[in-house]
Amino acid sequence: METDNLRLSNYEHGLDTLKMKLNEMFSLSLEAFEKSSKSLETLDAKMAESVISGDDEIDNLKRKIEEIVYEILLRFHPLASDLRRVIMVMKIASELERVADQAVNIAQVAQFLEGKTLIKPLVDIPKMVQIAKEMLRGAMQSYFEEDVELAKKIWLMDDEVDTLDRKVADDLEEIVVKRCSKETISQAERLIIVSRAIERVADHSTNVCEETTYMILGKELYTLL
Amino acid sequence: MDVELKIENLSVYFGQKQILDSISFEIPTKSITAIIGPSGCGKSTFLRTINRMNDRFDDFHSKGSIIFDGKDVLSADYPVEELRRKIGMVFQKPNPFPKSIYENVVFGLKIHGVKERSVLDEVVKSSLEAASLYEQVKDKLSMNAYKLSGGQQQRLCIARALAVKPEILLLDEPTSAIDPLAAKQIEEVLEQISKEITILIVTHNIQQAARIADYIAFFYMGKLVEFGKAEKLLNAPDEKLTDDYLTGMYG
Numbered sequence: 001m002e003t004d005n006l007r008l009s010n011y012e013h014g015l016d017t018l019k020m021k022l023n024e025m026f027s028l029s030l031e032a033f034e035k036s037s038k039s040l041e042t043l044d045a046k047m048a049e050s051v052i053s054g055d056d057e058i059d060n061l062k063r064k065i066e067e068i069v070y071e072i073l074l075r076f077h078p079l080a081s082d083l084r085r086v087i088m089v090m091k092i093a094s095e096l097e098r099v100a101d102q103a104v105n106i107a108q109v110a111q112f113l114e115g116k117t118l119i120k121p122l123v124d125i126p127k128m129v130q131i132a133k134e135m136l137r138g139a140m141q142s143y144f145e146e147d148v149e150l151a152k153k154i155w156l157m158d159d160e161v162d163t164l165d166r167k168v169a170d171d172l173e174e175i176v177v178k179r180c181s182k183e184t185i186s187q188a189e190r191l192i193i194v195s196r197a198i199e200r201v202a203d204h205s206t207n208v209c210e211e212t213t214y215m216i217l218g219k220e221l222y223t224l225l
Numbered sequence: 226m227d228v229e230l231k232i233e234n235l236s237v238y239f240g241q242k243q244i245l246d247s248i249s250f251e252i253p254t255k256s257i258t259a260i261i262g263p264s265g266c267g268k269s270t271f272l273r274t275i276n277r278m279n280d281r282f283d284d285f286h287s288k289g290s291i292i293f294d295g296k297d298v299l300s301a302d303y304p305v306e307e308l309r310r311k312i313g314m315v316f317q318k319p320n321p322f323p324k325s326i327y328e329n330v331v332f333g334l335k336i337h338g339v340k341e342r343s344v345l346d347e348v349v350k351s352s353l354e355a356a357s358l359y360e361q362v363k364d365k366l367s368m369n370a371y372k373l374s375g376g377q378q379q380r381l382c383i384a385r386a387l388a389v390k391p392e393i394l395l396l397d398e399p400t401s402a403i404d405p406l407a408a409k410q411i412e413e414v415l416e417q418i419s420k421e422i423t424i425l426i427v428t429h430n431i432q433q434a435a436r437i438a439d440y441i442a443f444f445y446m447g448k449l450v451e452f453g454k455a456e457k458l459l460n461a462p463d464e465k466l467t468d469d470y471l472t473g474m475y476g
Contacts, residue, residue, distance in 0.1 A: 077432055079459050080471035218461025 011082060014072040018065060018089045019144070022096075025061045026140045029096040032058065032103035033136065033201060037129040039110040040194060041122060048107035048114075058100040065093040081218070088215040092143060095204040095211070099136065102197040102204075109190040119175055119187045128164045128198040131157060135205035143212040148224070151209035155221055161202040168195040229254035229393060229423040230275070235289035237267070237274055239282060244270045246447040247289070252440075257415060257424045259434035259455070262444035263470070268427045271444065272395050275425070276312040277305050293393075310337065312393040313386035318402045319378035321370035321385075326353075326362050329370045329381055333389040348388050356384035357414050376407020383414060387422075394418070396426040400433065412437050431471065435459055443467045 008014040032051050039047035069090045072078065078086055135154050142151035172188040213221040230252040237245035245267045252258050260268040270279065277298065279285040290297040298308055310333070321329050330349045331339075339345065349366065353359035358380045362368070370381055379399060386394055396415070400408035415424055416437055428434050434441055438455040443462075451464045462468050 080462055080468045082472040083460060
């Protein structure tokens with residue numbers, strides 16, 4: 001269904017259009033995150049480049065979603081749960097756009113590291129990627145299926161990622177202290193950026209869980225735990 | 226939150242028919258409370274019960290109380306004239322008297338025995354100013370009020386109600402019979418005067434409630450479903466019935 005230049009006929013039509021665009025944005029953001037982590041693991045600069053060049057499409061989708069949200073607000077003045085549904089699409093679109101930005105950060109590190117011998121094999125970072133991907137998928141599933149229990153479950157997974165993020169930072173700090181070379185510091189600095197980027201993807205996923213819960217119940221997620 | 230009116234277990238009947246069913250809530254002072262709900266939910270009856278407009282119907286009777294200044298306004302010994310001075314009312318259609326603008330504004334004061342010209346002049350000026358009408362009519366106060374536009378007539382009615390210095394102003398869909406620009410002017414007047422007096426407004430226009438109300442009460446089939454701060458009730462109401470009403474408008 002093409003929505004450009006198509007006047008929204010009613011609120012439901014508008015919301016369906018938004019959900020469709022959000023789903024498209026979710027697929028692209030998840031793909032960007034998957035590809036960026038893959039490009040880091042394989043040190044594939046070409047794959048990393050495709051993540052960076054694909055970011056514009058995601059940004060454009062976010063802008064399109066905002067346009068539709070403004071149109072719905074102007075035409076239909078939604079209230080209560082209808083209003084929350086529209087506003088939360090816009091907020092979740094922002095989370096996804098930032099996930100894609102983090103994918104770009106990871107891809108840029110992959111480009112930098114291509115052809116280099118890593119100061120440390122990637123062990124914890126792939127683990128973090130796995131959890132963050134599961135969180136992002138679960139958070140968006142909770143949104144599309146309006147499943148508060150799933151949102152709560154995913155939200156609680158964030159601690160695992162935070163713990164691994166701290167461990168990566170500690171390990172790299174130790175390596176830098178032991179081998180105080182320019183190359184070591186340079187790589188460590190970038191791997192910390194990667195770890196932090198994955199941690200942020202997990203944070204955006206928890207935000208989606210919170211936004212989904214508020215959309216469904218009108219209550220903050222933390223009050224339900 | 227200071228309370229201006231305390232509604233306690235209020236039920237209202239016309240003959241055998243129950244119009245309001247055990248309504249209880251507290252209306253905060255110097256704020257705008259909007260009463261919303263579908264047609265026939267009892268919101269206008271509620272408003273009219275507060276200043277005893279229903280007394281003239283033989284089959285009207287009520288239970289419960291409306292406490293104002295520590296007294297129950299529904300008790301038989303509460304002086305209705307005094308009540309209506311303290312609690313003014315503006316109706317859906319502008320209803321100026323077939324008199325001059327000046328005479329319309331001072332009508333209530335004269336009934337209460339105020340005759341001194343300088344006092345009346347001052348009240349006319351301040352009341353018309355409060356209703357954002359003074360600048361438009363100051364040079365034609367002797368003109369018949371019927372010559373004013375619909376929106377101006379409604380603002381004159383607000384000025385007339387304000388002239389007797391009420392503590393509460395009740396408004397029953399005050400903008401439904403006038404154009405959107407005139408309605409906007411009245412909304413601005415209400416927001417301004419709510420700094421000094423308590424306003425209770427019945428409206429079918431949810432967007433109007435969203436624009437001006439500090440608090441909203443949602444009535445459905447004679448019952449109060451939910452009362453709360455406007456932002457909360459319009460965004461995340463506690464009751465499913467409220468949500469259904471607010472979202473059902475697009476069905």
